[in-house]
Amino acid sequence: MSRPAAALLLALLASGLAWLPGAAVSATAAAAAPAAGPASVVLEDLSATELRARINAGTTTVLIPIGGTEQNGPHMALGKHNQRVKLLATRIAERLGHTVVAPVIAYVPEGAISPPTQHMRWTGTISIPEAAFEAMLEGAVRSLRQHGFLDLVLLADHGGTLKNTEHVAARLNREFAASAGGRPSVGPATPAKPGAQPAARVHALAEYYQVTQTDYVEALKARGFTPDEIGRHAGLADTSLMLATDPSMVRMDVATARPRGAQDGVTGDPRRASAELGRLGTERIVEASVAALTARLRERGR
Numbered sequence: 001m002s003r004p005a006a007a008l009l010l011a012l013l014a015s016g017l018a019w020l021p022g023a024a025v026s027a028t029a030a031a032a033a034p035a036a037g038p039a040s041v042v043l044e045d046l047s048a049t050e051l052r053a054r055i056n057a058g059t060t061t062v063l064i065p066i067g068g069t070e071q072n073g074p075h076m077a078l079g080k081h082n083q084r085v086k087l088l089a090t091r092i093a094e095r096l097g098h099t100v101v102a103p104v105i106a107y108v109p110e111g112a113i114s115p116p117t118q119h120m121r122w123t124g125t126i127s128i129p130e131a132a133f134e135a136m137l138e139g140a141v142r143s144l145r146q147h148g149f150l151d152l153v154l155l156a157d158h159g160g161t162l163k164n165t166e167h168v169a170a171r172l173n174r175e176f177a178a179s180a181g182g183r184p185s186v187g188p189a190t191p192a193k194p195g196a197q198p199a200a201r202v203h204a205l206a207e208y209y210q211v212t213q214t215d216y217v218e219a220l221k222a223r224g225f226t227p228d229e230i231g232r233h234a235g236l237a238d239t240s241l242m243l244a245t246d247p248s249m250v251r252m253d254v255a256t257a258r259p260r261g262a263q264d265g266v267t268g269d270p271r272r273a274s275a276e277l278g279r280l281g282t283e284r285i286v287e288a289s290v291a292a293l294t295a296r297l298r299e300r301g302r
Helices: 003-017 023-032 048-056 080-098 128-147 157-178 209-211 216-220 236-245 252-258 274-299
Strands: 061-066 098-101 151-156 201-204
Touching: 061 080, 061 128, 080 098, 080 151, 080 236, 080 274, 128 151, 128 157, 151 157, 151 209, 151 274, 157 201, 157 209, 201 274, 209 216, 209 274, 216 236, 216 274, 236 274
Parallel strands: 061 098, 061 151, 151 201
Antiparallel strands: none
């Protein structure tokens, strides 16, 4: 059938169907029905009205992913932490339910700037003072609490920021408990004063990072890899995690050609890294984080 003939047939069918009982009503209802909001758990994907509707419906837990922009050897992109924590936070939120993921905090303390120390000795690393970092975390938490989130989770992919998340959580939890008229909400929420916000709680979820230094390392050792190969930064473990989350950020040809012992910011040996090995870690990160946060929410009666 030619295109003009097909178009004519469709037009005739449409005009005939319009006379069927209820057809006009159905068409009008379909046009008037509001579009379903996106299923994404990522805050940046939602409009303000969509997010407000979710909060009103009980989505009051928010994950605040903390990455870092730093050197990761010659074979891995500078945004490793940022991309990895966003992807894993999304999986955690999907598993938990009633949870959204805030934008990644990409600037963290990485050493002195001048003269440079730690990762600042390599090109591309961005470092901010610890006081500025903690102030940024506090601002993010206060903003999200103002909008109605009650459980605010600091999720650090960068081990060096764990102490900062604990400092911020402790300070804000004392303040939030006082403003809600009771003790820190480690158990069922304390009744709030009239006109006060419900008791919010900040969680520095150390379990997210700790499992990469414990269970994941043991799983790699059980497969015959040595501690020197596993490494602590951009080695086999770290590179494998990235291959399992976003392989586009890894240059395995560079990793395999890299001389062992090179002074290039790598601690470990990434040459035998693989996505399969990385999944041993990502699965443990998600499982440990979900279990720990579920337990904390249950303690709060939520």
